[in-house]
Amino acid sequence: MARTIYEKATRALLADMLVDLGLKPGQVFTTSRAIEWFEQHYPKLQPSSIRAHLVQASTNDRSRLHHSSMNASDDLLFKVDSGLFRLYEPGKDPAPIHELVPGDVAREEEITAAMEDDDEDRGALVGSSEFLLERDLQRYLAENLECIEPGLKLYEADGVRGIEFEAGGGRRIDILAVDRTGAFVVLELKVSKGYDRVVGQLLRYVNWVRQNLAETGQRVRGIIVCRTMSEDLRLACASIPDVDLFEYQLSVTVSRVAALDVHEGRRALGGEQN
Template structure:
C-alpha cells in the first residue's frame, strides 16, 4: 500500500487548501504559495511531492498521466509555468485522464528510429526495443538490482516518470535502508553525458523530496556501458552502473494426442 504521511492523503489535503484560501473561480495561485501553505500545515510533505500532486490535479497537464489521475483529482487548470486556478467544468476542456490512439501514435513517432544510438534492437537482439519496455519491466522487478529495492510510492504517486521540475525521472525507488534511488535508463549504449542528467535528478530529489539526512543515490542502467561513462563515474561514490541482458528461450512442446 502506498505510504500516507498524514491521516489524509495529499490529494485530499489539496481540497483543504482550497477551502482555507476561499479560492474563487479565475483566481490564480502559484506552486510556491501551495508549498508555503503545506509547509505551515503539513511540514513533513516535501516541496517535490507538492509539485507532483499539483501536476496530478491539473486537468490540462499531460504530465498528470504519469500519476494515474481519477475524477477526484480534477481540481485545477494550469495557466502557466507553476501557475494554476480552479478547474471549471463546462468552461474548460475535458480533463486529461488517459492516452488515446492519437497520443500513442504521437509518442511512437518521437521514439528514436532503429539504427540510432538509442534503438539498435533487431529480431533476436539481446536488448529491449524501447526504453519504456525496459522501464516497465524494471518497475515490477526492482529486486533484481538489489534485495529490498522497491518503487517509490507516496499517497497515490508512483516513482515511474516522476516529475522533477518539468523533467521526468525514469524510475524513483527506495532501498532497504530507506535511501531514495534515482534510476536513469538507456536502452542501448550509455554515454558520459548521461551523468549530468542523473546528477541533476539526484540533486533535485535531495533538495525537493528527501527528508533531512535521507540519503539519495543514483543508478544508470544500459545495455552497453562506454568507457567514457565508466571513467566519468569513477570518482562519484553515490552513482552505480549496471548493464542489463535480455534473454528469451524457446522450448518445443508436443501437441496433445487426439483420439483416432
C-alpha cells in the same frame, strides 16, 4: 492504504486549498503559490509531494498516469504551462486523461518523440534487443526492482510513488527507490547506449534528493541502466562513489504450436452419429 501525515490525505488537502484560494474559472495559479499555501497550513508536507499531487490533479498531464491511486476525484486542474494551473472546466476542457490505450494520439506522440530524441538513441525499433520506449523500460523496472538488487523497492510516501518523481524545475527522476538499508536510490534510464553526459543528470538528481528528501546521514546513491555502456560513461563513473552501472538484456523465446487436425475431428463426429 497509503500512509498520510495529516488526518486528511494530501489530495483532499489540495481540494481544500483550491476552495481557500477562491479561484474563479480561468484564474491561473503557480506551483510556488501552492507550496506557500501548504507551508502555512500543512508544513510537514514536502514540496516534492505537493508538486506530484498537482500533476496527479491535472487532467491534461499524461504524467498523472504514474500515480496508481489516481481516480476521477483527482480531476481538479488543467495545466496551462510548466508550473501554471487553473481549475478544470468540464465540458469546456478536453476529457481528463485516465489511461492510454494502444493507438491513441498520446501514445503516438510518445513514440514519435522517442524516435526523434537523439541520433545516438535512435533505432530502438520493434524486433530489436531494446525496449521501444524509455517508458517501457521504466515501467518494467519499477515493477521488478529486485532484478537489480534484492530488497530494492519503489519509493512511496503520502500517496506519491517514485516514478517520474518531481525534482523541481520541471525535472523528473525516472525512478526513485529505497534499498534494504533505507538508502535512497536514484535510477536514470536509457533504452539504448549510455553516454557520459548522463552522469551530470544523475548527479544533479542525487544531490537534489540529498537536499530535499534525505534525513541527516541518510545515504543517497545512483544507478544508470541502459542497453550498452559507452567506454566514456564507464570512465566517467570510475572514480565516482555511490554510482553503479547496469546493462539490461531482452530475451524472447517463440515455440511453434501444433495445428489442430480439423479433418480428424470431423471423422470422430461422423462416427458418433453412426
